[in-house]
Amino acid sequence: MKITLIYGLLLSILMVIAPHAYHLPLWVSALCIVLLVWRSYLAWSGNPLPKRWLLITLTLISLGGILIDFHTLFGREVGVTLLMLLATLKLMELRTARDAMALIFLSCFILITNFLYSQSLPTALYMLVTLMVIMTNWVHLHAPGIAIKPRLRVAAVLLLQAIPLTLILFILFPRVPGPLWGLPQDAFARSGLDDTMSPGSVGRLALSDAVAFRVSYQGKPPPRSRMYWRGPVLWDFDGHNWTPGRATQGIAPQFSATGRATAYSVTLEPHNKRWLFALDMPDSISVPARLTDDFQLLNSEPVNERLRYEARSRLDYHANLQESPSQLQRALQLPPTLNPRARQLATSWRADDDQAIVRRALGYFNEQNFYYTLEPPTLGRNSTDDFLFITRRGFCEHYASAFVFLMRAAGIPARVVTGYQGGEYNAYGNYHIVRQSDAHAWAEVWLTGQGWVRIDPTAAIAPERVERGLSAALTDNTALPFMSRNPPLWLRDLRLNWDALANQWNQRVLGYDSERQFAYLSRFGMESISLQVIYMTAGLALMIALFALYMLRHLLKREQDKTQAAWLNLCRKLGRAGLPRAPHEGPWDYALRCAAARPDLAADLTDLAARYITLRYGTVSDPHTQREFIRQAKKFPSLRGKP
Amino acid sequence: MFSALRQRLRNWLFRPKIEHGTVILTQRRIFILPTRQGWALGLLLALMLLGCINYNLSLGYVLTFLLSMMAVLSMLHAFRNLAHLEIHAGRSDAVFSGQTAKFLLHFGSKLPRYQLILRGEESDSITFDIPASQDYAVEFPLHAARRGWLETGRLTLYTEFPLGLFHAWSYLHFDMRCLVYPHPRPDAPLPTGNAPDGAGKRGIAGDDDFAGLRTYVAGDALPHIAWKAYARGLGLQIKQFTTPVGDALWLNLNDAPETDLESKLSHLTRWVLEAEAQGLRYGLSLPDGELPAGNGSAHRDACLRRLALFDLPPWSAQA
Numbered sequence: 001m002k003i004t005l006i007y008g009l010l011l012s013i014l015m016v017i018a019p020h021a022y023h024l025p026l027w028v029s030a031l032c033i034v035l036l037v038w039r040s041y042l043a044w045s046g047n048p049l050p051k052r053w054l055l056i057t058l059t060l061i062s063l064g065g066i067l068i069d070f071h072t073l074f075g076r077e078v079g080v081t082l083l084m085l086l087a088t089l090k091l092m093e094l095r096t097a098r099d100a101m102a103l104i105f106l107s108c109f110i111l112i113t114n115f116l117y118s119q120s121l122p123t124a125l126y127m128l129v130t131l132m133v134i135m136t137n138w139v140h141l142h143a144p145g146i147a148i149k150p151r152l153r154v155a156a157v158l159l160l161q162a163i164p165l166t167l168i169l170f171i172l173f174p175r176v177p178g179p180l181w182g183l184p185q186d187a188f189a190r191s192g193l194d195d196t197m198s199p200g201s202v203g204r205l206a207l208s209d210a211v212a213f214r215v216s217y218q219g220k221p222p223p224r225s226r227m228y229w230r231g232p233v234l235w236d237f238d239g240h241n242w243t244p245g246r247a248t249q250g251i252a253p254q255f256s257a258t259g260r261a262t263a264y265s266v267t268l269e270p271h272n273k274r275w276l277f278a279l280d281m282p283d284s285i286s287v288p289a290r291l292t293d294d295f296q297l298l299n300s301e302p303v304n305e306r307l308r309y310e311a312r313s314r315l316d317y318h319a320n321l322q323e324s325p326s327q328l329q330r331a332l333q334l335p336p337t338l339n340p341r342a343r344q345l346a347t348s349w350r351a352d353d354d355q356a357i358v359r360r361a362l363g364y365f366n367e368q369n370f371y372y373t374l375e376p377p378t379l380g381r382n383s384t385d386d387f388l389f390i391t392r393r394g395f396c397e398h399y400a401s402a403f404v405f406l407m408r409a410a411g412i413p414a415r416v417v418t419g420y421q422g423g424e425y426n427a428y429g430n431y432h433i434v435r436q437s438d439a440h441a442w443a444e445v446w447l448t449g450q451g452w453v454r455i456d457p458t459a460a461i462a463p464e465r466v467e468r469g470l471s472a473a474l475t476d477n478t479a480l481p482f483m484s485r486n487p488p489l490w491l492r493d494l495r496l497n498w499d500a501l502a503n504q505w506n507q508r509v510l511g512y513d514s515e516r517q518f519a520y521l522s523r524f525g526m527e528s529i530s531l532q533v534i535y536m537t538a539g540l541a542l543m544i545a546l547f548a549l550y551m552l553r554h555l556l557k558r559e560q561d562k563t564q565a566a567w568l569n570l571c572r573k574l575g576r577a578g579l580p581r582a583p584h585e586g587p588w589d590y591a592l593r594c595a596a597a598r599p600d601l602a603a604d605l606t607d608l609a610a611r612y613i614t615l616r617y618g619t620v621s622d623p624h625t626q627r628e629f630i631r632q633a634k635k636f637p638s639l640r641g642k643p
Numbered sequence: 644m645f646s647a648l649r650q651r652l653r654n655w656l657f658r659p660k661i662e663h664g665t666v667i668l669t670q671r672r673i674f675i676l677p678t679r680q681g682w683a684l685g686l687l688l689a690l691m692l693l694g695c696i697n698y699n700l701s702l703g704y705v706l707t708f709l710l711s712m713m714a715v716l717s718m719l720h721a722f723r724n725l726a727h728l729e730i731h732a733g734r735s736d737a738v739f740s741g742q743t744a745k746f747l748l749h750f751g752s753k754l755p756r757y758q759l760i761l762r763g764e765e766s767d768s769i770t771f772d773i774p775a776s777q778d779y780a781v782e783f784p785l786h787a788a789r790r791g792w793l794e795t796g797r798l799t800l801y802t803e804f805p806l807g808l809f810h811a812w813s814y815l816h817f818d819m820r821c822l823v824y825p826h827p828r829p830d831a832p833l834p835t836g837n838a839p840d841g842a843g844k845r846g847i848a849g850d851d852d853f854a855g856l857r858t859y860v861a862g863d864a865l866p867h868i869a870w871k872a873y874a875r876g877l878g879l880q881i882k883q884f885t886t887p888v889g890d891a892l893w894l895n896l897n898d899a900p901e902t903d904l905e906s907k908l909s910h911l912t913r914w915v916l917e918a919e920a921q922g923l924r925y926g927l928s929l930p931d932g933e934l935p936a937g938n939g940s941a942h943r944d945a946c947l948r949r950l951a952l953f954d955l956p957p958w959s960a961q962a
Contacts, residue, residue: 101807112703115706119701127702127705135713142803142806143805145757146772158713158720161712161716165712165716169712170704170705173708180696180697509702510702513699544715551720554753555753556727
């Protein structure tokens with residue numbers, strides 16, 4: 001096997017496993033790299049490949065490593081890990097063309113597993129480049145003799161020709177709504193809001209630039225300070241974690257709204273959980289979703305692919321003016337012994353009415369020396385006490401948690417609401433981007449006559465957070481990702497442009513599923529699958545026929561001998577003048593006969609015939625004489641027939 | 644019944660016949676089927692498609708479609724690699740039995756062709772590329788096991804370029820033959836019985852007296868061709884002249900000590916070579932006739948030819 005082919009295969013394996021490196025155990029990546037380096041060294045030095053027993057030992061060791069690491073030999077992550085180890089170990093016994101072919105097939109398969117993790121535009125471009133490397137190796141394997149340039153050309157031609165065909169297939173190939181078999185639970189591990197909240201859990205999300213969802217408003221968007229996207233509602237507190245708890249029999253969610261409705265559409269990134277995000281309070285949504293007793297929107301199944309829905313919300317509302325006693329009771333529960341000082345503080349407010357208590361609590365945050373920061377000190381067992389009286393530094397979850405604790409201790413039903421707040425406007429696509437860094441936590445209290453009222457204690461400490469976003473609210477924002485701070489304007493522009501492009505990509509390419517396909521194709525009258533298949537087959541056949549014509553054009557073209565054509569033309573001219581050439585006559589005999597019949601043309605005719613004979617039957621062909629002959633033959637006058 | 648039907652199908656598809664002149668590989672003559680690797684890729688692509696449907700991977704669809712379309716297009720490329728190739732049979736020099744005969748095939752192509760493989764029915768294959776040219780000669784080696792006429796039989800010209808997924812092939816059966824002389828026995832001193840020492844020794848073949856006609860052998864001098872005989876339809880004949888000086892050495896089949904014919908012929912072959920090397924005048928006497936004494940490479944080749952074809956049925960191409 002040629003050494004250049006071995007290097008090419010090494011490169012393609014490296015390219016297909018590289019994107020997996022960041023989510024695989026470190027030892028797997030390290031082992032792959034070691035094997036790749038070892039194989040390149042063996043190829044370079046010409047030393048023999050390792051013995052079989054060594055490879056078997058290595059395989060068994062890595063299998064053991066996987067078992068220890070994942071506790072199973074099944075599942076997606078394990079499958080991908082196994083494939084990568086298989087590919088690199090196969091490299092160690094790469095000897096024959098058969099092995100090389102197996103490696104090429106393996107690299108194609110590993111390439112596709114990469115899409116389980118990312119299907120972004122850069123990933124697509126990276127795939128094309130990798131595929132080009134794989135194809136070049138493939139051609140190299142089956143034509144060892146050809147140089148690098150024609151090899152690259154053949155691979156590139158194959159790839160370029162396949163692109164229009166792929167486009168036809170992509171649009172017309174009937175999409176089957178999946179999944180065919182159950183998706184494993186780990187199929188789509190994504191970061192996002194969780195249904196438990198503990199000190200630091202929202203702050204961690206603030207470090208992520210990832211998009212949570214995109215919103216485009218129909219009409220004027222509401223002011224930023226009113227963009228509260230409701231996620232999980234948390235009831236139970238154990239002193240450290242807030243959890244949704246066990247739902248009790250509540251009463252159906254209801255709210256009375258005043259003011260105009262806000263309509264918008266949301267493209268939600270997959271987060272593997274059931275909740276959908278809508279502005280408080282949603283009164284309609286285009287997908288089948290359930291509104292829970294605490295106004296959460298729950299999808300019928302976990303959102304593990306991008307989901308687009310239309311929704312309408314009323315921003316001015318009174319929610320559940322009547323609430324069931326069991327729910328109100330739930331909203332007052334506290335861990336019995338923890339946080340005595342906070343309890344004491346709240347109890348001291350009990351004399352006031354509910355509204356006054358809320359104001360006092362917010363005032364407490366405002367007057368005391370509280371800081372809004374991403375890097376709060378750690379808290380002890382009495383976390384609320386520590387936060388309220390000692391550290392006084394925290395992120396939104398600290399404030400929401402402490403506030404709800406105080407409310408409950410003061411006898412006001414309260415709960416924690418998590419979700420997203422705000423969003424960045426993208427003028428290039430006329431939509432808002434809500435990122436993980438917009439994750440937020442706030443509180444809701446139930447007040448007689450007003451129902452559940454949203455109170456955002458963070459707004460009392462850092463109103464900029466609600467009005468202008470995270471980077472404006474944090475005094476020391478070095479911990480934030482670079483782009484969340486205050487980047488130069490051109491960089492911001494570039495980023496928004498890029499996101500607009502990514503949004504188009506998501507909507508048009510990645511979101512093209514069975515439903516969207518039906519909606520798109522029925523516009524062209526292709527409503528049945530059989531019609532779709534007919535058009536697809538016809539399109540492919542037509543395209544391939546065009547390629548075939550193009551590729552075979554040199555072969556199908558008749559070789560046109562210009563010299564002969566000029567001579568035959570001359571003969572036709574003479575034939576029209578009553579001197580047709582007899583089939584048996586050679587050019588010289590014919591010219592002599594014509595010269596005898598037309599002495600006026602004799603010199604020209606014999607000259608032309610002599611030159612024709614030299615050009616056509618002689619050994620040297622000189623382009624200049626050929627051109628001259630053709631010119632002269634054309635100049636030969638058209639003769640009028642003589643009686 | 645079934646096998647007869649299959650034979651008829653084969654005959655219709657492949658049209659086995661022996662051809663002369665230039666063969667152009669038209670569409671009708673090129674056959675394509677997927678290779679084992681092609682089927683394997685099909686299986687892999689089906690798996691990938693299932694995965695895409697299950698996980699709803701849009702880009703997975705793109706990759707699967709790209710790969711499958713490249714596979715389909717590779718069929719077109721494999722076809723193009725053979726299509727409209729012009730082939731004609733060239734000469735092949737006579738060899739001794741046990742040597743390798745080399746059949747020349749001339750390829751004409753307007754496009755460069757890659758990784759063409761030519762395989763005989765019972766022989767190794769050769770692999771070659773063809774540049775875009777009017778005439779590109781390729782030597783097809785074939786082991787010559789027996790004396791007489793060696794035929795190439797039906798040759799298969801195939802290619803799996805560019806991806807090895809499709810096997811495109813065409814059958815070539817030219818009226819190509821190569822003369823195989825008997826294997827010269829390693830040690831066989833010249834017979835001394837019927838010729839005195841020094842008999843027949845002469846530097847050059849004579850050209851004084853006309854001594855008869857013999858069939859033309861490639862390499863004969865053109866002035867010696869008997870054009871009159873040719874005009875009478877007797878084929879190409881060579882006029883032979885001799886200058887009678889002394890006795891010629893007669894190589895007689897019956898003088899060879901062996902018992903079986905092939906060994907005798909092998910023995911005589913060595914004698915012919917030996918006599919020619921020593922510059923003797925020699926004649927060949929076989930049960931079916933004599934070849935007058937002579938000398939020179941043309942005479943040697945004529946003798947070897949008689950030995951090669953002795954007692955064999957006249958050559959006819961076998962379809």
